[in-house]
Amino acid sequence: xxxxxxxxxxxxxxxxxxxxxxxxxxxxxxxxxxxxxxxxxxxxxxxxxxxxxxxxxxxxxxxxxxxxxxxxxxxxxxxxxxxxxxxxxxxxxxxxxxxxxxxxxxxxxxxxxxxxxxxxxxxxxxxxxxxxxxxxxxxxxxxxxxxxxxxxxxxxxxxxxxxxxxxxxxxxxxxxxxxxxxxxxxxxxxxxxxxxxxxxxxxxxxxxxxxxxxxxxxxxxxxxxxxxxxxxxxxxxxxxxxxxxxxxxxxxxxxxxxxxxxxxxxxxxxxxxxxxxxxxxxxxxxxxxxxxxxxxxxxxxxxxxxxxxxxxxxxxxxxxxxxxxxxxxxxxxxxxxxxxxxxxxxxxxxxxxxxxxxxxxxxxxxxxxxxxxxxxxxxxxxxxxxxxxxxxxxxxxxxxxxxxxxxxxxxxxxxxxxxxxxxxxxxxxxxxxxxxxxxxxxxxxxxxxxxxxxxxxxxxxxxxxxxxxxxxxxxxxxxxxxxxxxxxxxxxxxxxxxxxxxxxxxxxxxxxxxxxxxxxxxxxxxxxxxxxxxxxxx
Amino acid sequence: xxxxxxxxxxxxxxxxxxxxxxxxxxxxxxxxxxxxxxxxxxxxxxxxxxxxxxxxxxxxxxxxxxxxxxxxxxxxxxxxxxxxxxxxxxxxxxxxxxxxxxxxxxxxxxxxxxxxxxxxxxxxxxxxxxxxxxxxxxxxxxxxxxxxxxx
Numbered sequence: 001x002x003x004x005x006x007x008x009x010x011x012x013x014x015x016x017x018x019x020x021x022x023x024x025x026x027x028x029x030x031x032x033x034x035x036x037x038x039x040x041x042x043x044x045x046x047x048x049x050x051x052x053x054x055x056x057x058x059x060x061x062x063x064x065x066x067x068x069x070x071x072x073x074x075x076x077x078x079x080x081x082x083x084x085x086x087x088x089x090x091x092x093x094x095x096x097x098x099x100x101x102x103x104x105x106x107x108x109x110x111x112x113x114x115x116x117x118x119x120x121x122x123x124x125x126x127x128x129x130x131x132x133x134x135x136x137x138x139x140x141x142x143x144x145x146x147x148x149x150x151x152x153x154x155x156x157x158x159x160x161x162x163x164x165x166x167x168x169x170x171x172x173x174x175x176x177x178x179x180x181x182x183x184x185x186x187x188x189x190x191x192x193x194x195x196x197x198x199x200x201x202x203x204x205x206x207x208x209x210x211x212x213x214x215x216x217x218x219x220x221x222x223x224x225x226x227x228x229x230x231x232x233x234x235x236x237x238x239x240x241x242x243x244x245x246x247x248x249x250x251x252x253x254x255x256x257x258x259x260x261x262x263x264x265x266x267x268x269x270x271x272x273x274x275x276x277x278x279x280x281x282x283x284x285x286x287x288x289x290x291x292x293x294x295x296x297x298x299x300x301x302x303x304x305x306x307x308x309x310x311x312x313x314x315x316x317x318x319x320x321x322x323x324x325x326x327x328x329x330x331x332x333x334x335x336x337x338x339x340x341x342x343x344x345x346x347x348x349x350x351x352x353x354x355x356x357x358x359x360x361x362x363x364x365x366x367x368x369x370x371x372x373x374x375x376x377x378x379x380x381x382x383x384x385x386x387x388x389x390x391x392x393x394x395x396x397x398x399x400x401x402x403x404x405x406x407x408x409x410x411x412x413x414x415x416x417x418x419x420x421x422x423x424x425x426x427x428x429x430x431x432x433x434x435x436x437x438x439x440x441x442x443x444x445x446x447x448x449x450x451x452x453x454x455x456x457x458x459x460x461x462x463x464x465x466x467x468x469x470x471x472x473x474x475x476x477x478x479x480x481x482x483x484x485x486x487x488x489x490x491x492x493x494x495x496x497x498x499x500x501x502x503x504x505x506x507x508x509x510x511x512x513x514x515x516x517x518x519x520x521x522x523x524x525x526x527x528x529x530x531x532x533x534x535x536x537x538x
Numbered sequence: 539x540x541x542x543x544x545x546x547x548x549x550x551x552x553x554x555x556x557x558x559x560x561x562x563x564x565x566x567x568x569x570x571x572x573x574x575x576x577x578x579x580x581x582x583x584x585x586x587x588x589x590x591x592x593x594x595x596x597x598x599x600x601x602x603x604x605x606x607x608x609x610x611x612x613x614x615x616x617x618x619x620x621x622x623x624x625x626x627x628x629x630x631x632x633x634x635x636x637x638x639x640x641x642x643x644x645x646x647x648x649x650x651x652x653x654x655x656x657x658x659x660x661x662x663x664x665x666x667x668x669x670x671x672x673x674x675x676x677x678x679x680x681x682x683x684x685x686x687x688x689x
Binding site: 154155156159160172173175177178180181182184185306307308309310311316381384386387388389390392393394 | 588592593594595596597598621622623624651652653654655656657659660661663664
């Protein structure tokens with residue numbers, strides 16, 4: 001059989017999990033080759049906040065937040081609630097901190113603890129008020145060879161700030177847009193793009209080849225062992241030989257409509273990742289008998305769409321994060337009723353869209369709407385609309401809640417009653433229905449100048465506004481089941497020799513839960529690290 | 539305000555160049571990311587342009603309004619105001635005969651306003667020169683092709 005190229009370890013994908021796997025496999029003595037189906041390096045990581053959630057990481061001591069393996073266990077056990085397994089959690093708890101230290105000692109990756117950014121359940125036993133989520137230091141893209149720098153995928157969703165800066169600035173009116181403009185001018189990258197650029201430089205320093213425009217489609221198996229892949233390149237079928245192992249890190253399946261329909265627990269209408277995550281790696285694994293896990297779940301993210309915006313030829317879906325927690329906004333369903341604590345973490349909020357009504361046989365919380373008033377508009381942003389900007393035509397508006405409701409097809413009496421009730425709670429600062437702003441995480445995105453609850457203010461200043469909120473996701477959570485070495489298991493729970501998986505192509509390590517900001521990347525990169533280490537040692 | 543200027547030679551008669559650029563909708567069709575346009579009246583139209591600031595693409599509707607049109611000076615100037623975006627700008631064409639063709643000076647200014655203005659302007663500063671390059675190339679291509687057909 002003819003091969004287009006041969007290597008020891010073949011890594012599929014270029015997100016952070018993939019690049020960590022490549023670096024660690026190289027450092028373990030393997031000859032590594034990385035394949036990426038798109039024409040850019042970075043995968044889902046590049047368009048993300050780039051935060052890496054790792055309990056008990058060494059940066060926590062720098063900001064005076066103690067942590068321990070025991071506390072991590074306590075928190076993670078409650079978080080996964082039986083939906084993951086202790087072998088995976090043990091590997092994550094042990095190797096996550098080692099992965100962080102390794103990258104900082106041997107690659108250009110630099111982290112800093114987000115001391116003010118809490119776990120998503122900071123009130124639980126073992127939860128922390130900050131420090132487990134690691135921010136990336138800004139990265140000067142001029143450190144990369146120019147031909148590589150232009151291939152780094154840029155994130156369309158978040159500005160060139162660090163999370164620590166954003167935490168300090170608070171609402172967008174305090175953002176330092178001049179600093180951000182200077183970063184654009186000087187080609188300084190932040191967030192997920194910075195993480196990818198730093199990891200890519202780590203690959204460049206090791207002469208690890210990254211080949212773009214090569215889409216792996218099938219695993220090659222000899223005598224029960226994975227020995228390479230068949231791929232598409234420029235319309236041709238080519239084969240790559242992997243003497244030791246193949247690492248699947250091709251992301252989730254949130255852009256594969258058929259897989260979403262077959263597997264997900266409910267509608268996913270707005271992926272925020274690059275539109276190349278079509279479950280390629282998961283399908284390849286399925287074809288060789290891999291066991292699947294958590295296929296019904298996703299890293300849910302309520303999302304909005306602005307007319308005319310595109311990314312890679314598809315509708316751009318925008319994250320709805322701060323807007324949910326700013327005072328003077330609520331989220332309602334078609335009946336005009338609130339149905340969730342708007343300030344809870346996005347992944348758990350997303351599950352509330354999937355409440356199924358057995359009488360009407362539909363999802364009453366789809367579509368949902370973010371409702372806010374003019375006072376909100378004068379103080380806070382909505383996607384690209386800043387305080388002081390003229391409200392664009394794509395935002396529905398009405399002089400009364402009833403008039404607004406009529407325009408968006410929501411029950412007018414329901415919306416009016418909801419706002420009246422919420423306004424009473426806002427005056428008191430206590431959300432008796434859903435507990436909005438009840439934890440330090442939920443107050444994080446509020447307005448510190450507003451009290452007694454920084455996430456609540458009455459909606460009483462017309463006009464009233466609405467935008468549709470969709471059940472979107474950062475990516476899907478289900479994928480190939482692995483063991484604590486990141487080896488892919490077959491349907492009988494046995495190792496498939498020569499095959500590893502990590503990132504969103506693997507079943508989520510933390511199961512149903514989301515530990516904190518970076519809860520995707522932390523486990524993903526840790527299992528990338530494990531995959532690279534063990535694959536090189538095959 | 540991010541500004542970009544370009545001067546180019548077009549091998550076409552002055553009369554043809556003037557007739558083309560003084561109908562602003564012809565210019566719209568040569569703009570990068572042109573999707574469509576709507577004529578409001580002889581001095582105003584709406585241009586739907588798909589912009590790319592390097593992060594994502596967005597179709598923005600600009601109201602283009604002719605401010606000045608002076609055939610004797612070979613001058614057309616216009617303003618641009620984005621709908622649904624805090625962004626405005628202006629453009630200018632100045633043309634004069636030289637040899638058997640025409641020298642055309644192009645200028646395009648575009649500015650983001652409001653809180654995020656500095657960030658938008660930083661992005662525009664990097665893309666506006668490419669946009670004007672495209673506009674100049676398209677004008678030259680269309681006018682020289684038409685001139686060749688007319689010969």
